[in-house]
Amino acid sequence: MELELRGITKRFGALVANDAIDLVVREGEIHALLGENGAGKSTLMNVLYGLHAPDEGEILVDGRPVTFSSPGDAMDAGIGMVHQHFMLVPTFTATENIVLGSELVRGGGLLDRRRARQRVVETSERFGLAVPPDALVADLAVGVQQRVEIVKALLRQAQVLVLDEPTAVLTPAETDDLMRVMRELADAGTSIVFITHKLREVRAVADRITVIRRGRVVGEASPSSSSEELAALMVGRDVRLTVHKAPATPGDVVLDVEGIRVTDGAGTVLLDDVSLTVRAGEVLAVAGVDGNGQTELTRAVVGLQAVDAGRLSLSGEDVTGEGVAGLLARGVGYVPEDRLHDGLVGSFSIAENLVLDLSSSPEFSSGPALDRAAVARNAEARVAEFDIRTSSPQAAVSTLSGGNQQKVVLAREMSRPLKLLVVAQPTRGVDVGSQEFVHQRIVAERDRGAAVVLVSTELDEVRALADRIVVLYRGRIAGEVGPGATQEELGLLMAGARPSGAAAASATASTATDPERDSA
Amino acid sequence: MSAPTSPAAVPDAVVVHARVEPTAGLRRRVVTGLLLVAVGLVTVLGWGLGSGPGDATFRFGGGAAIRLPDLTVPGTATPVLLGAVVLALGAFQLVRGFRLRRTPVVVGVTLACFVVAFLAWAMSGRAGGSIDVVQLLQSTVFLATPLVLGALAGVLGERSGVVNVAIEGQMLTGAFAGALVATLAGSLGAGVVGAVLAGAAVGWLLAVFALRYQVNQVILGVVLNAAALGFTGWAYKALMQADTERFNSPGVLQPLPIPLLSDLPVVGPLLFSANVVVYLMYVLVVALQVVLFRTRWGLRTRAVGEHPKAAATVGIPVLRVRYVNVVVAGGMAGLAGAYLSIGTIGPFTENMSAGKGFIALAAVIFGRWSPKGAVAASLLFGFFAALQTLVGILPTPAAVPSSFLAMLPYLATILAVAGFVGRVRAPAASGEVYP
Numbered sequence: 001m002e003l004e005l006r007g008i009t010k011r012f013g014a015l016v017a018n019d020a021i022d023l024v025v026r027e028g029e030i031h032a033l034l035g036e037n038g039a040g041k042s043t044l045m046n047v048l049y050g051l052h053a054p055d056e057g058e059i060l061v062d063g064r065p066v067t068f069s070s071p072g073d074a075m076d077a078g079i080g081m082v083h084q085h086f087m088l089v090p091t092f093t094a095t096e097n098i099v100l101g102s103e104l105v106r107g108g109g110l111l112d113r114r115r116a117r118q119r120v121v122e123t124s125e126r127f128g129l130a131v132p133p134d135a136l137v138a139d140l141a142v143g144v145q146q147r148v149e150i151v152k153a154l155l156r157q158a159q160v161l162v163l164d165e166p167t168a169v170l171t172p173a174e175t176d177d178l179m180r181v182m183r184e185l186a187d188a189g190t191s192i193v194f195i196t197h198k199l200r201e202v203r204a205v206a207d208r209i210t211v212i213r214r215g216r217v218v219g220e221a222s223p224s225s226s227s228e229e230l231a232a233l234m235v236g237r238d239v240r241l242t243v244h245k246a247p248a249t250p251g252d253v254v255l256d257v258e259g260i261r262v263t264d265g266a267g268t269v270l271l272d273d274v275s276l277t278v279r280a281g282e283v284l285a286v287a288g289v290d291g292n293g294q295t296e297l298t299r300a301v302v303g304l305q306a307v308d309a310g311r312l313s314l315s316g317e318d319v320t321g322e323g324v325a326g327l328l329a330r331g332v333g334y335v336p337e338d339r340l341h342d343g344l345v346g347s348f349s350i351a352e353n354l355v356l357d358l359s360s361s362p363e364f365s366s367g368p369a370l371d372r373a374a375v376a377r378n379a380e381a382r383v384a385e386f387d388i389r390t391s392s393p394q395a396a397v398s399t400l401s402g403g404n405q406q407k408v409v410l411a412r413e414m415s416r417p418l419k420l421l422v423v424a425q426p427t428r429g430v431d432v433g434s435q436e437f438v439h440q441r442i443v444a445e446r447d448r449g450a451a452v453v454l455v456s457t458e459l460d461e462v463r464a465l466a467d468r469i470v471v472l473y474r475g476r477i478a479g480e481v482g483p484g485a486t487q488e489e490l491g492l493l494m495a496g497a498r499p500s501g502a503a504a505a506s507a508t509a510s511t512a513t514d515p516e517r518d519s520a
Numbered sequence: 521m522s523a524p525t526s527p528a529a530v531p532d533a534v535v536v537h538a539r540v541e542p543t544a545g546l547r548r549r550v551v552t553g554l555l556l557v558a559v560g561l562v563t564v565l566g567w568g569l570g571s572g573p574g575d576a577t578f579r580f581g582g583g584a585a586i587r588l589p590d591l592t593v594p595g596t597a598t599p600v601l602l603g604a605v606v607l608a609l610g611a612f613q614l615v616r617g618f619r620l621r622r623t624p625v626v627v628g629v630t631l632a633c634f635v636v637a638f639l640a641w642a643m644s645g646r647a648g649g650s651i652d653v654v655q656l657l658q659s660t661v662f663l664a665t666p667l668v669l670g671a672l673a674g675v676l677g678e679r680s681g682v683v684n685v686a687i688e689g690q691m692l693t694g695a696f697a698g699a700l701v702a703t704l705a706g707s708l709g710a711g712v713v714g715a716v717l718a719g720a721a722v723g724w725l726l727a728v729f730a731l732r733y734q735v736n737q738v739i740l741g742v743v744l745n746a747a748a749l750g751f752t753g754w755a756y757k758a759l760m761q762a763d764t765e766r767f768n769s770p771g772v773l774q775p776l777p778i779p780l781l782s783d784l785p786v787v788g789p790l791l792f793s794a795n796v797v798v799y800l801m802y803v804l805v806v807a808l809q810v811v812l813f814r815t816r817w818g819l820r821t822r823a824v825g826e827h828p829k830a831a832a833t834v835g836i837p838v839l840r841v842r843y844v845n846v847v848v849a850g851g852m853a854g855l856a857g858a859y860l861s862i863g864t865i866g867p868f869t870e871n872m873s874a875g876k877g878f879i880a881l882a883a884v885i886f887g888r889w890s891p892k893g894a895v896a897a898s899l900l901f902g903f904f905a906a907l908q909t910l911v912g913i914l915p916t917p918a919a920v921p922s923s924f925l926a927m928l929p930y931l932a933t934i935l936a937v938a939g940f941v942g943r944v945r946a947p948a949a950s951g952e953v954y955p
Contacts, residue, residue: 049833072835087830089823090948100823101834109815152834267620 001062001078001159002026003048003191008057010043017043019215020057025160030182030192032206034199034234037402037429040215041195042084045162049081050074072101080153084165086145090138094131095120098152123155129181142289143174150181154190161185162193167201171289172459172491179205197234199227235432243436245443248467251280252315254420254451255301260310262296262475270296271475274310278420278451283442285466285483286455289494293475294455295337298424301453302334303327315419328357331419335409335426337455339402343409346398350390351379353397354412382411387437403434410441421445424455439465459490549617556610556630563603563634567641571596572917576640577650580786588785595644599637606633631900635907645915656906657790664902665798665863666691666873669856670880671887671894672808673723673849678889679812680845681825681949685741686726687853688877689748694719694857696752699868700759702770711770711862712797712855719854720847722748727846731839734953745877753870760868772866773797797859804852808891821845825947828954838954853877889947 003025010018017040025031035041046052048059050068058065061077068074074081088097095117104112104119117133124131129147137145146166153161163182167175182192182205196202202209202223209221211233219233232238255278262271271293278284286294299305301312303324312320314330328334336342344353355364355375364374379393386407390400397408406426413421423442427435442465446452456462462469463483471478471493478493576595580588609626612618618626643649670687677684684690697718702711726744729735760768773795781792791802812818820841823831828838856876861868879901886900887893908925 051833070835071833075835081833083833087827087833089827089830091826092819092823096819097830100819100831101836103816103819105816109817110810111814111816111819 001191003079003160004060004063005044005048006058006060008044008047008054008059010040010047010052010054016215018047018054021212021215021217023210023217025191025193027159027191028186028189029207030186030194030205032194032196032202032209033212034196034202034209034221034230035212036197036234036431038431039212039234041212042164043215044212045081045164045193045195048074048162049079075156075158078157078159079162080156080158080160081162082146082149082153082164082166084168086149088137088145088148091136093134093136094140094148095133097137097148098131098155102156119155120151124151127151127154127181128184129154142169142291143171143177146170146174146178147181154185158190160191160193162195164195165197166194167196167198168457169290171494172487173495175201199230199234202230203227231432237433243439243443243464245465246447248282248446250282250467251449253277254280254315255453256311256313256316257301258311258313260300260307260312262293262300262305263308269475271300271307274472274475274477276470276477278453280419280449280451281446282467283446283452283454283465285462285469286453286472287459287462287469287490287494288457288472288478290457292472294424294457294472296475297472298334298337298422298453298455301420301422302332328416331417333413333416333418333421333450335406335413335421335423337424337428339405339409340398344397344405347396349379349394350383350388350397350400350408351375351393353408354379354382354393354415356412358412358415378415382408382415386411386441401431401434402429403431403438406430406438407434410438414441414445418445418450420451420453422453422455425457426454427456427458427461459487462490549613553610553614553617556606556613556626558610559630559634560603560605560607560610563606563637564600565603567637568596568598568600568603570917571599571641572644572646572915574644574647574649574915576643577648578639579650579652580654581652590650593640595640595649598640602633602637606630635903642911642914642916642920645917649915651910651914654786654789656910657786657903659906659909660899660903661790661794661798662864662902663905664898665801666856666859666876667880667883667898667901668805668895669797669801669859670853670877671883671898672804672891673719673853673856674881674884675887675889675891675894676808676812676821676845676849676852678884678947678950679825680821680842681828681947681952681954682727682730682842682846683737683741683951684723684726684846684849684853685738685881686722686744686748686850686877687856687880688873688875689741689745690719690722690850690853691857691860691873691877691880692745692748692752692871693722694854695861695872696755696857696868697854698858698863699768699770699861699866700755702862703767708771708773708862712773712858715858715862716851716854719857720851723847723850723853726850727843730846731842731954737951749871752868756868756870764867768867770862770866773863795863797855797863800855804855805891805895812891822947825949828949828952832955842954853880856880885946 005021005023008018008021009016021044033041033044043052047054048068050070050073053069059068060066066077068077089100092100095113098120099116104115106112120131120133124147129151131144131147131151132140137148140148146169150161166178170178179201182194186192194202194206203225206223209223209230210217211219211221211230213234213236218236221230221233257274257276259273259275260271261269261273263269274293274297276284286297288294296305300307303322303326307320310320311318314327314332319327319330340346345356352375355378358364359370364371364378376393382388383390383393388400388404388407388411390404397405400408421442426438426442430438439461442452442454454462454465463485466483468480469483469485469490470480471490473494473496478496481489481493572595574595575592576598578591578593580590609630613626639651643651670691673687673690674684694715698711698715701714702708705711722744726740729740730737775793775795776799777793782788784792812821820831820836824836824838824841832838857873860872860876880898883894883897883901886897887895911920911925
């Protein structure tokens with residue numbers, strides 16, 4: 001079936017999220033929708049899926065105009081969607097999730113579990129998407145949850161399948177597997193809309209590419225375009241995808257983590273026997289698929305998470321169990337993975353957010369009162385230094401774009417002399433333009449002599465910034481490699497496979513000889 | 521993207537995390553261990569060594585045609601023995617620790633030992649002290665019925681994602697409407713229907729304000745309770761007290777013994793000689809358990825309560841599902857109200873629900889958001905309440921202050937909610953505004 005979006009415009013107040021977008025998806029093609037975070041891709045797909053009504057424009061299925069007022073209408077028309085944040089009920093089994101909304105019933109509204117299970121097994125076998133039908137979704141690995149989502153759409157006879165940032169949570173091997181599935185589905189006649197900002201994947205799998213920037217279609221590209229060409233089209237100017245940095249000159253050990261273990265309230269082990277050291281003047285990257293203990297590790301290092309066992313020391317002093325305030329005073333900086341939740345107070349002004357943890361220092365206060373003039377002066381200086389794009393330092397921080405919010409966090413953390421900087425997902429939701437800036441500041445902090453722990457799920461970022469890389473897998477360190485490690489080596493570690501001794505040794509050795517090798 | 525697709529590179533489908541005893545575990549183990557030892561000591565020293573000279577006789581009558589023989593046990597040795605059992609449990613908990621999932625069993629055994637020991641002590645004041653166990657359980661069921669119905673209302677609401685703090689108000693309105701309608705129509709059946717509709721009406725108010733106007737559900741529930749108390753209190757004085765004959769003399773629902781079943785020993789008088797509201801309760805418990813976990817409607821209700829967005833993306837009308845469930849739940853709480861007035865004493869009196877709606881809410885949590893659990897929790901609370909009335913007439917060796925006993929069910933509630941269910945999760949979207 002052929003799907004056409006014609007002149008779709010969607011406004012939210014003064015913001016034009018989609019501006020007269022035209023898009024044609026032909027039968028059996030993989031059509032990539034490429035654009036930065038906030039470019040309007042998800043809004044467009046929500047319009048297509050009946051979650052938002054368009055202000056102008058129309059949707060045509062096989063040339064006939066249709067209107068969708070709910071996801072149910074879109075599904076009836078053969079459109080299925082796999083959301084970036086999975087729409088699965090964690091306490092239900094895979095089968096229950098798949099049939100939810102189109103359940104098979106016997107008399108009296110009783111669920112027909114046997115037939116439901118059978119249909120799930122049939123569908124998953126037909127499309128080569130292995131799904132354990134009786135397992136609780138909460139117990140499934142993320143990649144498998146995604147398969148559940150896809151089976152859910154296919155069981156509803158989806159002929160157009162929309163995948164919204166499907167690879168964000170996958171290991172490289174799972175990504176390859178997904179691409180195989182996408183290709184097979186397309187060959188069987190299903191049309192696929194592949195929404196992403198990852199250039200490599202677009203080039204690997206797409207038949208056609210439509211690039212969106214600030215709510216408009218800015219061009220079509222072919223999969224044979226280079227990454228640089230695609231990035232320039234996506235961002236609107238030339239971008240440098242590599243980070244230039246000098247070889248690291250590691251100094252004394254700053255952070256020493258010895259065998260820490262973290263459990264949740266129910267006794268589930270989230271971090272198990274994790275040991276690592278970071279020296280002054282080097283970047284240690286912690287790679288891994290989301291949810292393998294990275295959050296707990298960063299929170300433990302900055303004192304937000306109590307450890308059950310093990311020791312943390314900072315410049316040789318034992319700081320296990322020391323509170324956040326104490327660690328901050330010792331020179332620890334923290335850029336949390338979820339800025340708006342942990343890093344900033346959204347309704348506070350930029351100026352206030354810039355002194356959140358300094359408000360009691362003599363510099364910004366006199367007695368119990370805040371020195372507003374000093375706070376304002378500080379804000380002016382930081383806004384200029386970190387190139388924070390805002391109308392006024394007094395504007396609420398929630399009005400800023402993701403990239404500028406991240407700059408506010410960085411500016412605050414770097415306004416103190418740092419011994420250790422812990423950065424989690426520094427460029428998540430940050431536009432490509434600001435990414436360069438964020439990366440440069442992290443490298444600058446390293447060169448100033450701070451020890452840096454970088455937690456990231458983006459392999460390109462890890463390899464570009466790291467001097468050493470450890471990979472977390474289910475709460476344990478799966479292995480350590482140098483920055484020259486290949487995608488395959490990292491992929492194996494991220495999936496929990498231990499590298500052979502020789503491979504690990506050679507990767508470590510390459511650290512010394514070729515620490516700067518980057519890969520974008 | 522030329523990556524190896526060796527099987528090792530794909531993680532297992534099902535994530536298995538290692539488990540250890542949680543950090544809170546050690547503290548909890550010691551605290552609960554000491555608590556068990558304390559209960560054991562009270563049992564041995566207080567109920568055992570503090571007992572009087574008499575024996576304790578447990579009878580199993582209750583007016584059934586076929587009777588079981590009486591059971592007479594020594595008044596001192598029994599509590600000492602039972603206390604020793606609790607002490608042993610406490611010692612094991614301190615030294616080795618029971619597994620977390622054994623907690624309900626351990627607490628149940630402890631509670632049973634404590635209560636039986638207490639009863640033996642209470643009867644030992646002089647020779648010939650006896651208790652009719654069936655009567656005790658009968659009044660347990662009697663006192664638990666409104667709690668069960670109220671808790672079912674809570675379970676249904678929370679499973680669909682709406683916290684029903686207004687159970688109390690729905691009960692009270694139901695009790696009022698039941699008495700009023702039954703008197704005006706001259707029919708107790710009409711009274712029951714009126715009570716259900718009145719409860720459903722309060723449920724509908726809750727639904728409209730919580731779902732359409734997105735008022736905070738807990739505050740809304742409290743406000744509705746206050747409104748129900750005020751309205752029924754005013755109407756009681758204005759109508760019922762002014763002309764009791766015309767507005768507040770409904771009569772009482774009579775027991776309907778089920779032939780044959782009601783003649784069985786113990787269970788006959790206990791379960792099969794009750795009035796129509798109790799039989800409706802049996803049906804509702806089974807029906808709700810089946811509906812929630814075996815039907816399309818139940819699957820959708822639980823989906824809406826766990827992850828409303830996911831439900832919406834497969835075309836389930838989230839708000840409509842919630843509306844229906846909250847209104848039906850209100851009807852169940854209204855039925856509980858009917859039991860309080862026309863099911864028990866007949867006429868309505870001011871504030872006759874007296875906090876039972878809140879105890880029902882505690883039973884929802886204690887019962888882990890399932891109909892089965894809610895029934896068990898309600899029975900426990902009902903048993904404590906029944907014990908309180910019984911002890912007043914027993915020859916206890918020492919005086920038992922009745923206010924202290926009145927406190928017990930509430931104390932049990934706090935302990936139960938704090939200690940028992942820490943691990944269990946409420947429906948994830950319960951109380952959350954949607955969309």
